[in-house]
Amino acid sequence: MASLSLRFTSATPLVPRATPLNLRTRTQKPLSIRSQSAPVLSQDELKKLAADKAVESVKSGMVLGLGTGSTAAFVVDKLGQLLSTGQLSNIIGIPTSKRTQEQAASLNIPLSTLDLHPHIDLAIDGADEVDPNLDLVKGRGGALLREKMVEAASSSFIVVADDSKLVSGLGGSGLAMPVEVVHFCWKYNLVRLQGLFKGLGCEAKLRIAGDGSEKPYVTDNGNYIVDLYFKNPINDGFAAGKEISAMEGVVEHGLFLGMATSVIIAGKTGVEVMTK
């Protein structure tokens, strides 16, 4: 687990006792996996552990925000499984992307929209970066706009991630902080975004589709994404977010500030629940 000064809380065991990975609550000390000769878990197994723990908060009858990405996909899988075995009923999912919509539909999860269900009980989603204040960078999966709309409409928002996502300051992972922009004169905005964060050694790049072509990546909303790469972390996320949003042609940015209710992190030493 990264050596950040975080506050962890957890009231209940996080996974069944038989699970080889030892669990940590606020008062329990984790045992070393090595000393138990337990297998080292893969990143996907860690994501699944975090996802399964988050789904414990889901109750029948809830309206749920369904996140996007590889970790959120484990959440959707688990929901589908619980529905199919009758352990959950009457949930309604509000998907944050076409991908998630397709996955949820394939698992027979009833779906709706924010228009029809403007009040969501609980959203569960992954993140690209999590800082000690539970502020996030999201959107490397390209779904930041719908994610932000759905998660802002949720009474609770649980983030699920493996411990590679922990950072001491947002932008500090050296990976992309996405900004969704209209495609009209995207270069103009790319240059302006890079200029805005010149002091942080920011490099801005248009996201490419990644399908072998050099075509731009197009979001579910028909927009482009400018990815910002920082040499130094962002000091004041709120100020940064405000300045980005003030730019004409910017649709949304990947800073999710003050939105997460809790973050479930799975790492080599256990699963931890971070709350403010």
Ligand SMILES: O=C(CO)[C@H](O)[C@H](O)COP(=O)(O)O
């Ligand atoms: O914001 C997102 C998609 O827009 C994802 O939640 C984020 O990129 C994390 O993805 P993963 O769980 O695959 O690491």
